[in-house]
Amino acid sequence: MFYHIKELQYDAKPTRPDPVFAKQLQEVLGGHFGEISVALQYLFQGWNARGDEKYRDLLMDVGTEELAHVEMLATMIARLLDGASLGDQEDAAKNPVVGAIMGGMNPQHVIVSGLGAMPADSVGNPWTASYIKASGNLLADFRLNLTYESQGRLQVTRLYNSTNDPGVKDMLSFLIARDTMHQNMWEAAISELEAQENIVVPSTFPKHLEKNEVAYDFYNLSEGEQSSRGRWAKGKSMDGLDKFKYYSKAPAYGEKPFLKPAPKHIHNTLPTIRSEQDEGENE
Amino acid sequence: MFYHIKELQYDAKPTRPDPVFAKQLQEVLGGHFGEISVALQYLFQGWNARGDEKYRDLLMDVGTEELAHVEMLATMIARLLDGASLGDQEDAAKNPVVGAIMGGMNPQHVIVSGLGAMPADSVGNPWTASYIKASGNLLADFRLNLTYESQGRLQVTRLYNSTNDPGVKDMLSFLIARDTMHQNMWEAAISELEAQENIVVPSTFPKHLEKNEVAYDFYNLSEGEQSSRGRWAKGKSMDGLDKFKYYSKAPAYGEKPFLKPAPKHIHNTLPTIRSEQDEGENE
Amino acid sequence: MFYHIKELQYDAKPTRPDPVFAKQLQEVLGGHFGEISVALQYLFQGWNARGDEKYRDLLMDVGTEELAHVEMLATMIARLLDGASLGDQEDAAKNPVVGAIMGGMNPQHVIVSGLGAMPADSVGNPWTASYIKASGNLLADFRLNLTYESQGRLQVTRLYNSTNDPGVKDMLSFLIARDTMHQNMWEAAISELEAQENIVVPSTFPKHLEKNEVAYDFYNLSEGEQSSRGRWAKGKSMDGLDKFKYYSKAPAYGEKPFLKPAPKHIHNTLPTIRSEQDEGENE
Amino acid sequence: MFYHIKELQYDAKPTRPDPVFAKQLQEVLGGHFGEISVALQYLFQGWNARGDEKYRDLLMDVGTEELAHVEMLATMIARLLDGASLGDQEDAAKNPVVGAIMGGMNPQHVIVSGLGAMPADSVGNPWTASYIKASGNLLADFRLNLTYESQGRLQVTRLYNSTNDPGVKDMLSFLIARDTMHQNMWEAAISELEAQENIVVPSTFPKHLEKNEVAYDFYNLSEGEQSSRGRWAKGKSMDGLDKFKYYSKAPAYGEKPFLKPAPKHIHNTLPTIRSEQDEGENE
Amino acid sequence: MFYHIKELQYDAKPTRPDPVFAKQLQEVLGGHFGEISVALQYLFQGWNARGDEKYRDLLMDVGTEELAHVEMLATMIARLLDGASLGDQEDAAKNPVVGAIMGGMNPQHVIVSGLGAMPADSVGNPWTASYIKASGNLLADFRLNLTYESQGRLQVTRLYNSTNDPGVKDMLSFLIARDTMHQNMWEAAISELEAQENIVVPSTFPKHLEKNEVAYDFYNLSEGEQSSRGRWAKGKSMDGLDKFKYYSKAPAYGEKPFLKPAPKHIHNTLPTIRSEQDEGENE
């Protein structure tokens, strides 16, 4: 259960309205790696956690913080939109500055949300829960979380470079710092779990049931062997259980597939003539 | 540019048709962490790579392999569907076994694809490119890739436990092994990059521009301090640049937000009475 | 900014696992009118509110409560999934009870979420922010909110009738009661606003700018005049400004449209022969 | 069954092309609250209606009218696009007016639809049937309909203020007036049903089965008691059955949740150490 | 503008309820090639038509008929759902017939639509306007239409084979016949246009501007030359302008691509070491 206080976690005060930047900033509110994604992803992982209480508590702490980030960004976007209008295109044609602003705005910020933030990304795709996952396996999920903080911080730094507004930059510098913490934090949690489980997820699948012959092979499938120069191509595997092996030409272990004709009630195209060779090859 | 050979990378031969399992297996073909996702994600990352040739080549190698996995799973699903039918519900009512199969099938496997695999997940959501990303920052992207291989292998092991068919299990054991390799591989590539760049993505954002005061703080926002027991709550930060600090009660650094009324042409609700206190607090 | 406490707003304890009902219950967690929708809709309306503080506070209060409902449902679904498995279809064929359960389950509850709740509806569509809106006009939005509580309570009562589990019924009776409150509450807030603004949204658009001649006409466009028997067909209009007027046959006020051919660079089909009559009619 | 006549319900003639406004106008054609939504929502509600014939007829009348509005908007948009082109960006760089227009256009209006209207909103999201619902409960659905007419009219008035074109304004004034009627109409139909059923939807769920103790409580969950100043916080409830009660601090009625570990075949993370306290608390 | 009459174009009366078939039948109502798709696709093509009046009229005629098919299917589905319930899973476990039915039903038919049809496909994906297109080029669009009638009729015949209900079969035989007509009709319209324009769309792009050297080449890119046995591999091209030419091994006409490093503000990974060879090859 949650309680809300009215203070923001950090201030969200632009120096002046900027509806074009408001559109861009939507990316880190309602985009794939935006604050809605991390908030709901961590909360769902927490609610579904069947493991140690400290991990559940960790997830609830950080998910709850991310809700505050959603709030800060929503507030900032609303303020960047203060007084915005779609204007009139005839006027815009006469005043290119106005036209440029209108061209760079999201028209839904006027028509749909009435100068408010939207749960959508910078081109207007509504946020979708298909962005997020809670798998029940914490190592898999913490890696997902580390990734979201990495992609998210990357996006915020790109936005930081796209504005001159000191108020906006101040808030972004706070979010960038929190993402620094959250990358450190998930890295720490991952280290703990990898120390217990080794690195391959899931660690509980019996090793003898997988096809170990191919579990450390690198297959060169794109002409040129530049890929042989990396750590993944030779030496001990990262899980310490075997050695990497590089194949200059990847083998095909399987046969050519052949599918049986469909029964009549499916109304598929039926084969007319099949050469003996074809049949011999496949069955 | 690509060339195709007809042999499968590994065989995809079930012992018998099983349309219920065909539906479930769609998850790792066309779901969030399925083979379409990794194939297209690696290829797009490769095509967009502006960095070292070895990373581009690596991405093209593995992306090209994943196309072969799409092919294997599509073939396996088509064979699991051999001869399937939606039957007739009156008959099904008399024969619960038939009814159970029909209930567990994806009806689109008959109506839409005519006993073929679909680019969709196990509940029928069509695959969407919103699952994947190529950010131009390789460390961010390789973390995403490691995650996809982690979640993907987890899903395949769950499917392995849901079938008794030795042919299906054989193919899944191959995919599980390849995911072992791919987790090792991305881990290796990540190690290389982290050794050059330290762990926080992006490494090129100037440290003095972020709000360093909050870059290593853990905020307890969910009652109870179980989260203080983890590596992330104390000691040196993972990037080696500072120390983790645990706050039992997270502070609010910002003020209560107040938004200006919208201009008239927006037709929003206008404030009627605002108490002096409200105004004093916010402006 | 938010704080979380570990206690649930109300208990979420089923008497026994029931993965089929877990699938159904997803509807009111992650469906169109589920708890994620109301939580985020109210919070976004609150964050974007530019009107009276009491409405903003109201929205934040109720949005924050709805987060607790998301938590309760997520917990209930995870418990309904305790120990679930997709089993093996050959076994299922022998045991129709098992088969029926498997047929009625959501396979992603095993493969993807590992026995956890998902931010999706009862057929597996991921929740999407296109379900929700915050328009800046509070009367428009409160009507939306009343609607969501109406459709939501309707769905919960249908689910109540679909289970015998007393633990589940107990939690649903709590949610039903809260929806009773929330319908009463939005109705009260709507009454306040309608008393100030009259009923037509937005109330600030100048009456003389709309085409008043057609603002109270009912057009019969589906053969048969059963629609003339309702309150909307005669008597004073609900806004008190005019009278309803019923047209047995709806007029067409406009002309037949004719579109100019596209310029050549668009590569559309060009008209070949146009009769004089066609041209005369339209231009 | 439907018949079509070629005359438009009302004229759709702009004074001049305006591809930027064409993009914006798409919102009320193919957006959430656009004409496609109301047309199909009312028709589906009508086709599914199992209640009085007059309500079914009402729904068919209005749904059929909304199809005419789709037609008017499609025609208007096509004419606003007359002769549009994406031009060439080098030229645009020299001529800022052209550049501004190009920046504000939807490129799909040239590339995809060849100067025609699209079933999409103002930022290009294709219309989706997830916008609409027909629940079988007419009071729930009529409230949804009133909401759609409220949000829709709000959007049209915002568009009215964004253009100077008298032809466009004329058509919008017609749509605004029809939305005035439709709000009055749904309000009237709602009044009829509420008079029969009282206001809480659904009215047929037995009152003694819901948790009546919490059915009229307002929970203050966002710090500050501005929300206590509204009609919903005190006095008789709107359904006349009880009194509103305001809680300054909302109680938690439930316990801390604890989830059982998942079975082994799910490959979730297993708990390593659980303190006695944790166990005592939860089981 | 449209008028509605209450008679259905053809009867939609099942012999008995069958909620499992109701779910399946949704495919041809709200799926990719269902009646909503053809209705709206033809209407939008008609509204956007800038060519001969007879084609516009044709599109409006058939689009209007398809609305009647939507109505018939919605009615049929509602009747197939008469009296359906999700029941209780404990009971279902005891009665496998009930369990099988519940497993095969769409739970939203109870929870969401209250025994009504939904604008969605057989697995519950809501209909989306991304299924349909109106391009302004009639030959391109009529081919799309022929395709939709082909895929649609295929799906209806598969459903015909999945039911024993004579009432359902009767209605489906009507729809199958109308699809026969509509395939003949679009074929006829295509013939007319191809006679005027030749077969390649668009016919108005100047032949000398395309790379004619590769405009009739077949590239063998999948090992094995079975593809050389078809009409497309030799002889006169279908447009009569050249000859097909078969390449056993497809050439690569382009160079290896190399992308410049991104500017610093993008925070992409920068190349560390590039071999001279790499540079020489690409620049």
Add this chain to the structure above:
Amino acid sequence: MFYHIKELQYDAKPTRPDPVFAKQLQEVLGGHFGEISVALQYLFQGWNARGDEKYRDLLMDVGTEELAHVEMLATMIARLLDGASLGDQEDAAKNPVVGAIMGGMNPQHVIVSGLGAMPADSVGNPWTASYIKASGNLLADFRLNLTYESQGRLQVTRLYNSTNDPGVKDMLSFLIARDTMHQNMWEAAISELEAQENIVVPSTFPKHLEKNEVAYDFYNLSEGEQSSRGRWAKGKSMDGLDKFKYYSKAPAYGEKPFLKPAPKHIHNTLPTIRSEQDEGENE
């Protein structure tokens, strides 16, 4: 299984960066009829093919070529984005050329993809597998393929007219030529199948089971008889089996529908008064 070579099928070298055109060009990479669609559609049709080997091989050849087109477009887009930036809006306001470019860019090309191509269309909708189909019936699918090449070539020609860059035009002229071939090719394959099967898909549904009385009727449902002037309105049907027949006024063969009230547990609105006439008509 696939192999990749580093050479592009054809060069993808613009003369200069042009981020606005990069946005537009996304349409034919990741839009409905873009290269991702044809690549995956042909490959899935090939993998699912249960008919003649030559058709399967054909599909694999062309699907593999389309992967090379995805690669070319991704490379071209990355180069058009070289050095792009979102800049700062205050500066843009001073320099309308910069503002126009920013307004016409896709901000995700900076924020999300870091100057790389995205699997999305020209307005930012991510590619979705709901665009594509593999039905198992080759005639139905080849018609779909012909359509995609028609719509695709149309879009590329529109883009060709929107740029002056000779490098871009050169690549587009290659793609236009390949689409010429692919239209010829699918036309050839369709001819082969139609020669065997006649034109109505599926050809295997028994003619006597469809309602032949209505299988060649044209129904005039949109006022005005311009539609009677086409080939579809008179003469032999295209399948040669009957004659087209034109109905000036389309008949309604069905009755007015009436739906039974829902059972109580559904909580739908119940009918209050039904006139005798209504009842007599419908039951």
